[in-house]
Amino acid sequence: MIAAILVMALGAVILGAALGFAAVKFRVEGDPLVEKIDAILPQTQCGQCSYPGCKPYAQAIAKGEADINQCPPGGEEGIRKLADLLGREVKELSAEHGIEKPKSVAFIDEQVCIGCTLCIQACPVDAIVGAAKQMHTIVADQCTGCELCVPPCPVNCISMEPLAEDVESWKWKYPVFTLTPASKASA
């Protein structure tokens, strides 16, 4: 009996020691919280969260000044990830900051563009190319869809178009298989 108890105790001690060692050895050097939050934010830099960019919003969340549901481009999934990271409740997107839209890119009607460069100045990620008095165009790959270039345009030639799927970006769907009703299934 005593032997058994001793064995168990020994086992517990060894296990505990191993776990403790593993915890020390394999501890991941975590990014500072702000960076972790920033990594989840979509980097649209649109400012809809009422902060001047994704990073400032991340800082605000980290400090507890902002809630996690203020980023419309991140959408529901973004809120869920933030909630996971911070151990908070998942919330609805706050309506005052906007609604979740499909990802879009800005599109300049090149016939109308007068080359005023105002949109270039507005774009937070330098996704518009063009020089003064030259036609401007948007580098669709780099556009984050923040819409900041839309209001400054004096001739209203910028429109936001939702990004469509092409052969390259097409995704295989989750296989859905409805089980056939019992009567047919046995056939």
Next chain:
Amino acid sequence: MEVSGIHAHPGQQGICMKTLRRLFDFHGGIKPDYRKESSTGDPITVVSASTSLVIPLHQSIGGPPRPIVCAGDRVLKGQRIGDADGNVSSAVHASTSGTVTAVEMRLMPHTSGLSALCVIIEPDGRDEWMPLQPFDFRAATPTQTRDYLRDAGVVGLGGAVFPSHLKLSPGKQGKLDTLVINGAECEPFITCDDVLMRERAEGIIKGTALMREMLAAATALIGIEDNKPEAIAAMNQALQQSGIAHIEVVVVPTRYPAGGAKQLIRVLTGIEVPHGKRSTDYGVQCFNVGTAYAIHEAIDLGKPLISRIVTVAGNVGQARNFEVPFGMSMQNLADRCNPRPDTDRLIMGGPMMGVLMPAADVPVVKATNCVLVGSPKLFPPPPPEMPCIRCGECAKVCPADLQPFELYWFSRAKIFGKAQEYNLFDCIECGCCAYVCPSHIPLVDYYRFAKSEIWAREKEKTSADEARERYEFRLLREEREKQEKAAKLAAKTAAGREKAAAAIADAEKPAETPEQAAKKALISAALERARAEKASVVPENTGNLTSAQQAEISAIEARRAEIREMAKPHLPPDD
């Protein structure tokens, strides 16, 4: 099964060519019903384009080529119509002579049912070749040769359509031990490589010799499954006649998927090339026999890749092989073989790895090794999916030594990190696991789903990272510009204090500077101009342009069209 050390120098074996070669085994595999005989009865029929050809610009791995023709152009057979976009891309050519009627979005031979940019050519029936010029690769630098092959549009014809020129540099060491030529063709129904080897063995051998030279490979092994005795005989005969040394035809046991590049390399050399590694780093490289033939045609005859052998089989009266110009409609091709009335689908490729076509009138492309005509009788819908009973059947047959049921479990539960840990990306989607699963689980569908989901997420992540970088760079730049301005001001200070003081006061004042005012005036003037311009007829000085200019314009137009198309709201996918 063990590899250890036995084959540390596979190149040495090439010397003793007549001895019986030691073959290796790969794990798993299946022996499905091959049904290949039906399509090998007739010789290859060369079809010429009669109706309009729809030639997709993007037919290979890598960047989509840019169109260099526009509507109205007359093109000759073999004329380049799409230029490779960067080095990881491959050109496309007109597969017959005729007139370009449009450069527009057309349905692609892709499961998604989406469209991409295609060049539509109305054949003139004359099938008039460009002047052809063989390429003297011995006089050219390796880079020139690779550029030539890129511009000749040569890509892997086994189905993966990876640009061949990218595979034709001999790795770190500058030489290879073994060049593997894949004539295994393990998929049921498909016989295009088989008939190619039977009828055009000489060209294949020549192409193989060319590649062996380019790659500085000690030996070239042509692996053929033992269910193709005619092809083996033809290849051996051509090899003997050619008198070329260091090439050997090796008969390998028939088992699906022995024709997978990695599996064939393993069978012939014992080397396992891990996922994501370059096979040249292991001293081997692998090409399909069709690719060898295409390289022979490109180099020796100067012909770009404009057609390929396609097997038409399945639910047809007479299965056979055709040499088909790219862009021809699959429907048109299938109709030549008397499809039976209960036909309900076309599949590009074989029954194990083929892809379902969204419609019948999609074009034949470089990846089309087979047009498989399907019917509910031939390919009945799978029985209902049952839960996995962990029977391990799938693991027994997986040629990548995976545990498919674990991958399935994690993919299904969308635990992608775990799926990757269990080496999801080593899966070659051969379908063996789904084939044997007693629970009829569409395992490969789950892997495809998980893979594309992981890719999409990674892409999203990269673009977010890029956006962050660009944003931070912009902030930095703005900061720097501010400082530079301040420095300039300080410099001016030396010239005239008063002026500077005023300037600083100005800069601090949010009121309009003369500079800004001038800009505003400019803008409004421009606005006026724009309005006036809009009101008047759009001036287009496109009267008499050189063809180069026209091509440029059409390229720009095409790009625009693409952007517009991309920007179109897409319809919700119908399940």
Next chain:
Amino acid sequence: MNNSPFFLKPTSVQSVMLRVMAALIPGIAAYVWFFGAAILVQLALASVAALAAEALMLSLRGKPLTLFLTDGSALVTAWLIALTFPSIAPWWLTVFATVAAIVIAKHLYGGLGQNPFNPAMVAFALMIVAYPQLMSQWPAAGNHEFAAQLQAIFGTRTIDAIDAMTMATPLDALRTALHSAEAKTTVAGALQSSTASGQFGGKGWEWVGVGYLLGGLWLIQQRIITWHMPAAFIAALFVLAGLFSLVDSTQFAGPMFHLFTGGAMLGAFFIVTDPVSGATTPRGKLIFAAGVGLLTWVIRTFGAYPDGIAFAVLLMNITAPLIDLATQPPVFGHKNDKGQTP
């Protein structure tokens, strides 16, 4: 429409299960030959109970009835229960055990393919703990009185009358003899004096075991099970029993005795090999089955219950996920990563 592969091997869960049941038939035939037809009654009872419980649970869980009822998995569980229980156990014991296996061990864990424990063994363990007396009422070899057996099953016989037709199993006999007050009893002596001993295993049981062995070999030939598990189980049991009987043949029974008594052969080919709750990798299978063999011998020799397979299997079931994790085979190309890279 489905994606590739477009054609599948003609196989199904049902055909797998049916073949497992077919492989049990030689063993069952031997069982009937030596111990009478009572086992057939038990098989029928368990089958009906299993199907009824399965149907109930499926309809409660909103699953398609026909599809899952015909998959045969419930029947295999039922047969294993019937074959591991005494064939003259009262009917309600079998029925109760089967229902428990299906409802608790199978469906409460998520149904086909999800159960971490072997349902038949859960049933066995439950019943032997709850009704140790009834679970050791084994029929005597050569007793073919079907009417009497029926009466025993359906409870119209007195305990005494039942006692008259039962016989201790060889494992039981051995244990009682060795653990009895007379310290000088030896294995040889105990087995000689016991009426339950046969030529190389338990009387009658040895031939049932041979039947299972034949069926099991056929299953391997059919590629339904691999050799790993039976081989590792048998080897572990054989080696352990062999070693100890070499050391002290008076206290430890020999390997043949262990292999051909109790549920050893049934266990080796039909119980340990349950894919759902066991290890799945080749090396994992070896470890798992060897573990079961080892534990079986330990429990048989030192434990409180005559046969240890059920507990051994359940214990190893707990470790199966860990074993799998630790024995993942190297993936294509990863095994020669170092050896072949220049």
